[in-house]
Amino acid sequence: MLSGPLEGVIVLDFTRVLAGPFCAMILADLGAEVIKIERPKTGDDSRAFTPIVKGESAYFMSINRGKKSVTLDLKNPKGREIALRMGEKADILIENFKPGVMEKLGLSYEEFAARNPRIIYASCSGFGQYGPLSEKPAYDLIVQGLGGIMSITGPDKNTPTKVGSSIADIFAGVFTAIGILAALHHRESSGKGQYVDVAMLDCMVAILENAIARYVATGVTPEPIGNRHPSIAPFATFKTQDGHINIACGNNELWRRLCVALNRPHLYEDARFKTNADRVANWADLEPLLQEAFIECPTEKWLKEFDDAGIPAGKISNIADVVKDPHVLARDMIVNVVHPVAGNFTLPGIPIKLSMTPGKIKSPAPVLGQHNEEVLTEYLGMTPDDVNALEEEGVI
Amino acid sequence: MLSGPLEGVIVLDFTRVLAGPFCAMILADLGAEVIKIERPKTGDDSRAFTPIVKGESAYFMSINRGKKSVTLDLKNPKGREIALRMGEKADILIENFKPGVMEKLGLSYEEFAARNPRIIYASCSGFGQYGPLSEKPAYDLIVQGLGGIMSITGPDKNTPTKVGSSIADIFAGVFTAIGILAALHHRESSGKGQYVDVAMLDCMVAILENAIARYVATGVTPEPIGNRHPSIAPFATFKTQDGHINIACGNNELWRRLCVALNRPHLYEDARFKTNADRVANWADLEPLLQEAFIECPTEKWLKEFDDAGIPAGKISNIADVVKDPHVLARDMIVNVVHPVAGNFTLPGIPIKLSMTPGKIKSPAPVLGQHNEEVLTEYLGMTPDDVNALEEEGVI
Structure with missing residues (x-):
């Protein structure tokens, strides 16, 4: 052994x-x-x-x-x-x-x-x-x-x-x-x-993962797009009251739970954000609406809520966090x-x-x-x- | 075979x-x-x-x-x-x-x-x-x-x-x-x-490379510092007339050659930038002075000059560049x-x-x-x- x-x-x-x-x-x-x-x-x-x-x-x-x-x-x-x-x-x-x-x-x-x-x-x-x-x-x-x-x-x-x-x-x-x-x-x-x-x-x-495949398939040269996912939303980093949080909502049910947890149930009803494709297409509208919710509470509070709701999320650990x-x-x-x-x-x-x-x-x-x-x-x-x-x- | x-x-x-x-x-x-x-x-x-x-x-x-x-x-x-x-x-x-x-x-x-x-x-x-x-x-x-x-x-x-x-x-x-x-x-x-x-x-x-070792040795939590090197200067990315360029000058001779190639020989004489330690300590002064030089010409022109002068440099290739x-x-x-x-x-x-x-x-x-x-x-x-x-x- x-x-x-x-x-x-x-x-x-x-x-x-x-x-x-x-x-x-x-x-x-x-x-x-x-x-x-x-x-x-x-x-x-x-x-x-x-x-x-x-x-x-x-x-x-x-x-x-x-x-x-x-x-x-x-x-x-x-x-x-x-x-x-x-x-x-x-x-x-x-x-x-x-x-x-x-x-x-x-x-x-x-x-x-x-x-x-x-x-x-x-x-x-x-x-x-x-x-x-x-x-x-x-x-x-x-x-x-x-x-x-x-x-x-x-x-x-x-x-x-x-x-x-x-x-x-x-x-x-x-x-x-x-x-x-x-x-x-x-x-x-x-x-x-x-x-x-x-x-x-x-x-x-x-x-480079899918970057070459995407370029070859579409002819579009990939660029930096921050931390968000190119084809899933919301799948991104947000600022919280005291730091940052990563969120990964890959389907409509997770999106619904997120809207509830953020106390923004009306976003789930919003026609601009009905499907994943809608949310990706209207990300410029959606991101600030989510950001103004996330900034209201500290990271740990959100993590607790999202964990209870089964929403994939995580903090951005710094090195001091990682080692402990x-x-x-x-x-x-x-x-x-x-x-x-x-x-x-x-x-x-x-x-x-x-x-x-x-x-x-x-x-x-x-x-x-x-x-x-x-x-x-x-x-x-x-x-x-x-x-x-x-x-x-x-x-x- | x-x-x-x-x-x-x-x-x-x-x-x-x-x-x-x-x-x-x-x-x-x-x-x-x-x-x-x-x-x-x-x-x-x-x-x-x-x-x-x-x-x-x-x-x-x-x-x-x-x-x-x-x-x-x-x-x-x-x-x-x-x-x-x-x-x-x-x-x-x-x-x-x-x-x-x-x-x-x-x-x-x-x-x-x-x-x-x-x-x-x-x-x-x-x-x-x-x-x-x-x-x-x-x-x-x-x-x-x-x-x-x-x-x-x-x-x-x-x-x-x-x-x-x-x-x-x-x-x-x-x-x-x-x-x-x-x-x-x-x-x-x-x-x-x-x-x-x-x-x-x-x-x-x-x-994480040296991040854990640095944190453990110094107690200072590492943070994002862009593309520059924490302890070597100039070792960073600059904007050029048409894009970006990476420069890696690890010693005083390369620094001298860089000042000449950039048509900024006075920077080499500048007391603030004499040694690598000086250049790291006074990076906030140095970076804009270098940046205003780099912006004057396109990337390929600088790469040619630096290659002739033996200064380590390279472009930031996008995926379209990489595949060819x-x-x-x-x-x-x-x-x-x-x-x-x-x-x-x-x-x-x-x-x-x-x-x-x-x-x-x-x-x-x-x-x-x-x-x-x-x-x-x-x-x-x-x-x-x-x-x-x-x-x-x-x-x-």
Whole structure:
């Protein structure tokens, strides 16, 4: 009941910042042994990202839990050789450098595969390993812009809006995890690893949902329409006396109950709002009438009324609400870990609940080079003296 | 080179609308045989979603490609028995009913596992199989609201904004795929399947990126801050003469080049904007000064200048731009299929590029019950007469 489904799988993790580390974190949560290779002295760039808690980056700690940290100067021939030898022991390698960097370091898929044909080598990048933009620097903001999601997110058509978390990075991380696990399944029968190429931009195109289908079917370019549903009403966000509320009334019966709960029974009789199609067509009339009702009471009062009436509704939780939400806590989606330097720290939990092999957050994020001796002695048979010598040479 | 890594894996797919179908689509793209079980006569609810192309829903077609459709009345004892017999042949079962529905139908994990202990049974729901909200109806809008992402997305703190695509559903779909594939790996050694429980809300908490870490470290509740970066400037969206542009200047040299390209060299000398920390602190002064420069020229002109100067920048592509973007096309992320009824149709491609087993979009989305005879004869040994009889009885 305790170990994760990927127990025994060894991941060599050359990733930095977000997309790659997020992917490797998922694998670690599911039981894989993830060995994060970091630049000596400074490590992953995100170790410097603010806010800093007792010298440790909150950002870094939040997405590198459960991993081991080994420092390695990949530009040093000895460092490169150690990386390749580690690759002989690994099932999976993940990197998210700009395309071409691993090749220049002499650490391409071909070089690892020559020594270990079973290795699955995943590259996660902004624009992928080929295509006209592949060598451009990729920032989440720029990829969200090019990927179309910003053109359909926002309060109105003049305000294209970035999603508040870096979903281009995060989707690339999760799709890379899927690619790796699919390749792992294939390796069971073929005995061979392969190369996995995932691009943030490709992932943005893949998650546009019905936007492409709608555009192709109608020729109309979708625009941001705020929080309302394009073809169901009322299905939107309203201001309340003290905040906001989301309402989802997908049929006439729910519409009737809403009119009663809002103390606006006449709206249900109003010919402009008889059917869902009417309410969508006359939304410009309907929205202000509903808004002036919602503003009369605080969110919690409405939620209570709507819950009693069976009307789907919910508040807009802020982060402070989320971390103490009883349902979120009941699902172990907020987890406390004790970091050796930063002390008590709170992390999001594991969103994949497996009955037999649930996985777990094995450990807090490592401090830089924490597992140098452990990993190099265990995997490469070095002695502590060998490790010390490498450290003195600046290789690790 | 042609087959997907999941070739030979059989998926019994009871899902409707978005989260579950998205998960099953990923598995189909990667080579799995996905048999979609639908209600006779009407099928998946999303078959009725607009826009409709020659009688077929664009929405449905966009996320059900590569699957086979079998109709089955699960409330009919014969229908249930057929479902259980199909489960004997399947590796994976996916469902996204409200928790409890499959149990009521006599189609719980236990019932399938009793006949096939190797089956991996995944439930994808709004709030998960346990927890105080688990039986509440889950709409993407409401889950985005409860999950915190809306509280950090939007142009300003008073305008919490829903992400324009249904990312609560979509993330649940991709995390379910990861859970399934991890369980599939575990089955190789254990010989046993297991139950996978993924909730849309859990997934929203998992992808808040640094928001939880920032809140925990600082006690400050994150708010929507538009498209700018909280700690890097200028890293934001600006209006141009004809649209918008995203700019990402992460260091002083890029800042210098930007001032030159914008024909505002004096800004580089301005003491208020010397360092990144200065520019972040004095953003309220800086933003309008930059905005009045950007508005002078159209987006393409700026992109050309910034590209020449090596300044990371990009446009905000709308959906019409995305489907003809040369890079997107070069990555096969826009794919044409020929649907037997709707004709030529355009879909997003596969964002996971595997070198040995790339997978493919095997077929357009099925029409309702298209594969009844094929599947029931092949998997359950029925004769065409048996299938006709079931159809006459209304079982399929």
